[in-house]
Amino acid sequence: MSLKNDKFPSSAAFDAIAAALSSEADKKDAIKQGNAVFAFTLKNAAGETESWHIDLKNKGTVGKGLGEKPTVTLSLSDADFGSLVAGKANAQRLFMGGKLKIKGDVMKATKLDPILKKAQTKAKL
Numbered sequence: 001m002s003l004k005n006d007k008f009p010s011s012a013a014f015d016a017i018a019a020a021l022s023s024e025a026d027k028k029d030a031i032k033q034g035n036a037v038f039a040f041t042l043k044n045a046a047g048e049t050e051s052w053h054i055d056l057k058n059k060g061t062v063g064k065g066l067g068e069k070p071t072v073t074l075s076l077s078d079a080d081f082g083s084l085v086a087g088k089a090n091a092q093r094l095f096m097g098g099k100l101k102i103k104g105d106v107m108k109a110t111k112l113d114p115i116l117k118k119a120q121t122k123a124k125l
Helices: 009-020 024-034 078-086 091-096 106-122
Strands: 037-043 049-055 061-064 072-077 101-104
Touching: 009 049, 009 061, 009 078, 009 106, 024 106, 037 078, 037 106, 072 078, 072 106, 078 091, 078 106, 091 106, 101 106
Parallel strands: 037 072
Antiparallel strands: 037 049, 049 061, 072 101
16 A cells, blocks of 8 residues: 555655565664654645654554654655655754754654665655
Protein backbone atom coordinates (compact mmCIF):
# COMPACT_ATOMS: atom_id res chain seq x y z
CA MET A 1 0.00 0.00 0.00
CA SER A 2 1.57 3.25 -1.13
CA LEU A 3 1.63 6.20 1.25
CA LYS A 4 2.08 8.65 -1.61
CA ASN A 5 -0.56 11.31 -2.16
CA ASP A 6 -0.40 12.92 -5.62
CA LYS A 7 -1.40 16.30 -4.16
CA PHE A 8 1.74 16.13 -2.00
CA PRO A 9 4.75 15.34 -4.24
CA SER A 10 7.17 14.90 -1.32
CA SER A 11 4.92 12.24 0.25
CA ALA A 12 6.79 9.69 -1.90
CA ALA A 13 9.49 10.02 0.79
CA PHE A 14 7.24 8.12 3.24
CA ASP A 15 7.33 5.12 0.88
CA ALA A 16 11.13 5.43 0.80
CA ILE A 17 11.26 5.60 4.62
CA ALA A 18 9.00 2.54 4.81
CA ALA A 19 11.35 0.74 2.38
CA ALA A 20 14.34 1.76 4.53
CA LEU A 21 12.60 0.12 7.50
CA SER A 22 11.68 -3.06 5.63
CA SER A 23 14.37 -5.31 7.12
CA GLU A 24 14.18 -6.40 10.76
CA ALA A 25 17.73 -5.19 11.46
CA ASP A 26 17.04 -1.70 10.08
CA LYS A 27 13.76 -1.60 11.99
CA LYS A 28 15.38 -2.55 15.31
CA ASP A 29 18.20 -0.07 14.74
CA ALA A 30 15.75 2.76 13.92
CA ILE A 31 13.57 1.98 16.95
CA LYS A 32 16.67 2.01 19.17
CA GLN A 33 17.77 5.38 17.72
CA GLY A 34 14.36 7.04 17.50
CA ASN A 35 12.32 5.64 20.40
CA ALA A 36 9.41 7.94 19.49
CA VAL A 37 6.38 8.37 17.25
CA PHE A 38 7.06 11.12 14.72
CA ALA A 39 4.02 12.77 13.12
CA PHE A 40 4.23 15.02 10.07
CA THR A 41 1.59 17.48 8.94
CA LEU A 42 2.36 18.76 5.47
CA LYS A 43 0.68 21.66 3.71
CA ASN A 44 0.70 21.72 -0.09
CA ALA A 45 0.67 24.70 -2.47
CA ALA A 46 -3.15 24.57 -2.60
CA GLY A 47 -3.29 25.01 1.19
CA GLU A 48 -4.52 21.47 1.88
CA THR A 49 -3.02 19.51 4.77
CA GLU A 50 -2.34 15.81 5.17
CA SER A 51 -0.64 13.83 7.93
CA TRP A 52 1.69 10.84 8.10
CA HIS A 53 3.56 9.20 10.96
CA ILE A 54 6.66 7.13 11.54
CA ASP A 55 6.34 4.83 14.55
CA LEU A 56 9.85 4.24 15.88
CA LYS A 57 8.64 3.45 19.36
CA ASN A 58 6.77 0.15 18.98
CA LYS A 59 6.42 -1.21 15.47
CA GLY A 60 8.91 0.54 13.18
CA THR A 61 6.20 1.34 10.66
CA VAL A 62 5.13 4.28 8.51
CA GLY A 63 1.48 5.18 7.93
CA LYS A 64 -1.07 7.84 7.15
CA GLY A 65 -2.59 9.97 9.88
CA LEU A 66 -0.97 11.23 13.07
CA GLY A 67 -0.52 7.76 14.55
CA GLU A 68 -0.91 6.74 18.17
CA LYS A 69 0.05 9.50 20.64
CA PRO A 70 2.84 11.17 18.62
CA THR A 71 5.88 12.07 20.72
CA VAL A 72 6.67 14.93 18.37
CA THR A 73 4.68 16.54 15.54
CA LEU A 74 6.43 18.40 12.75
CA SER A 75 4.41 20.83 10.64
CA LEU A 76 5.88 22.20 7.42
CA SER A 77 5.16 22.76 3.76
CA ASP A 78 5.27 19.92 1.27
CA ALA A 79 8.10 21.66 -0.62
CA ASP A 80 10.19 22.15 2.54
CA PHE A 81 9.68 18.51 3.54
CA GLY A 82 10.84 17.45 0.07
CA SER A 83 13.98 19.59 0.44
CA LEU A 84 14.60 18.22 3.93
CA VAL A 85 14.41 14.59 2.83
CA ALA A 86 16.52 15.29 -0.27
CA GLY A 87 19.18 16.82 1.98
CA LYS A 88 18.81 20.27 0.39
CA ALA A 89 17.38 21.88 3.53
CA ASN A 90 18.53 21.95 7.13
CA ALA A 91 15.86 21.22 9.77
CA GLN A 92 17.43 23.64 12.23
CA ARG A 93 17.39 26.48 9.67
CA LEU A 94 13.78 25.71 8.72
CA PHE A 95 12.85 25.76 12.41
CA MET A 96 14.70 29.02 13.12
CA GLY A 97 13.16 30.58 10.02
CA GLY A 98 9.66 29.68 11.19
CA LYS A 99 9.06 27.26 8.29
CA LEU A 100 9.10 24.20 10.53
CA LYS A 101 6.88 24.04 13.60
CA ILE A 102 7.51 21.38 16.23
CA LYS A 103 5.02 20.30 18.88
CA GLY A 104 6.02 17.92 21.63
CA ASP A 105 9.52 16.70 22.45
CA VAL A 106 11.87 18.93 20.42
CA MET A 107 14.91 16.85 21.39
CA LYS A 108 13.30 13.74 19.88
CA ALA A 109 12.97 15.63 16.58
CA THR A 110 16.78 15.62 16.34
CA LYS A 111 16.72 11.79 16.35
CA LEU A 112 14.92 11.80 13.01
CA ASP A 113 17.94 12.89 10.98
CA PRO A 114 19.61 9.45 10.59
CA ILE A 115 16.29 7.95 9.50
CA LEU A 116 15.76 10.66 6.86
CA LYS A 117 19.34 10.11 5.66
CA LYS A 118 18.58 6.41 5.08
CA ALA A 119 15.54 7.38 3.03
CA GLN A 120 17.58 9.89 0.99
CA THR A 121 19.54 7.10 -0.60
CA LYS A 122 16.33 5.26 -1.53
CA ALA A 123 14.04 8.20 -2.42
CA LYS A 124 13.94 9.56 -5.92
CA LEU A 125 12.43 12.97 -5.27
